[in-house]
Amino acid sequence: MAITIDPSELAKDFRLDVRARLTQLDRRLKLVGFLSTTQSPSKTYASYTKAGCDDVGIDFELIEVPKLELEAAIDQANSDPNVHGIIVYYPIFSSEHDRYIKDLVDHRKDIEGLHTYWAKKLYHNDRFVDAARTKKALLPCTPLAIVKLLAKARATLGFNTNDLRPLAGASVTVFNRSEVVGRPLAAMLANDGAEVYSFDVDGVLKFAGDAVEESKITRSAALKVSDIVVTGVPSREFELVSPAEIKAGAICLNFSTLRNFTADIGDRASVFIPRVGPMTVAMALRNTLRLYENYHA
């Protein structure tokens, strides 16, 4: 049977580290969250942000604001020197309008790493924000959380995860190529040395190093060779990934709110990671500290 990794345990380790580093600062940091929707997942994410902030010692203010007043509220937080980080709970409008809002948040306060400034850094594998290469670029929370959880799984299996290219030689299949998770995740895994098959409704792309190319590989061929399988398909139409399809000993991770693996996936997987949520929050807190060090300290 596979080992199950609970993301809340790893999240706790990261929060402890963030907390320790925060106590060395000469001031408390302040994070502002904007809630413009009554949707329940957003409210839940906001309450988890609050709990995470309380735990590490960051002041958190949740501002509930009508969606048509959100833009002005973001402007105000951008220019407030006492606000060090901003998080906006999506979805709010349509996908394209929400994309516009993501770019309204000053990238120096965008703890989720959603601004196009950060996306460009990632897709160009440009890992620093300064010419001296001392200040690390921000990575988006959920893909980063997944990378950290996969590293934990690999360490559990005895792999050396401190290598510069810790995933060299590994094959990965990712079902999801959204701009928020799947595409940045594929790029990050490829930057770490993996060969990544990225599936979505538009087809398959193969990410390797800096190169991205179209691929004709089938789902079954990709799963058969993949050491890691990541799923994030928010649809009940998706055919659940089953033990028979995967490589023996594969690491399996699901970040969808729906179950994307059959319940018996652990019969053939080595490690199963059923969810990511708590690690996403931990990475948001870690990013808050990084932005402070980079820009506000």
Next chain:
Amino acid sequence: MAITIDPSELAKDFRLDVRARLTQLDRRLKLVGFLSTTQSPSKTYASYTKAGCDDVGIDFELIEVPKLELEAAIDQANSDPNVHGIIVYYPIFSSEHDRYIKDLVDHRKDIEGLHTYWAKKLYHNDRFVDAARTKKALLPCTPLAIVKLLAKARATLGFNTNDLRPLAGASVTVFNRSEVVGRPLAAMLANDGAEVYSFDVDGVLKFAGDAVEESKITRSAALKVSDIVVTGVPSREFELVSPAEIKAGAICLNFSTLRNFTADIGDRASVFIPRVGPMTVAMALRNTLRLYENYHA
């Protein structure tokens, strides 16, 4: 019967003006178009761009590039001092990925005005790019084309269109609130003094001056008071706007590729504008000149 305005006539006037101003420059401008799709509307738009460039005297190079090489090709055009304008033919990937690409084009070469830099300018009604307020901000091509066509229609009806707020007192209904056309259009019309009811599947927003608020107005109530009706609904499910619904003498404009008005709309409308295409191209050429004057001259 309503007057029908053919956008190709107004487009010709604008092209003549652009051509005259281009001859006064000491160099020829160069526009690069990127075609990464085989979709027929994109190819058509590209051929219209070419014809427009030929007409006004701009060098046009169409670069057909696989979509996975598009980003590198844009980077190259961004840094090429001999390229003064860039146009990318969408759609290519998903809506969010395409949004990312729009922000890769240097805003100083983005003749379509699609970069978030220009969207922010528009939504903040910040009309200049320099502190001295001598260099005008760019407006997105299709909404700008619509504004110019509506001004032409209003002039035909005897309205003074040279006023600072030429649409003061006018009510407008717009069916479409996409990030590319409907939302910027509503903002531009409101900046010009109109009260705008913006309809889409998420509901109705009212734009007036700098304010945007949710509205409970029904389609029939909005149409009854609207001096201008603009449609851009690319769906056959849309109930065509009919003469019985509109205010007598209303100006009606359709920018969808589908018909959104009944064929007899001219029985009650004063002016009918059935399409916008040629004016979009003319505005792209005009924007090329403006970007050159603002940044490259």
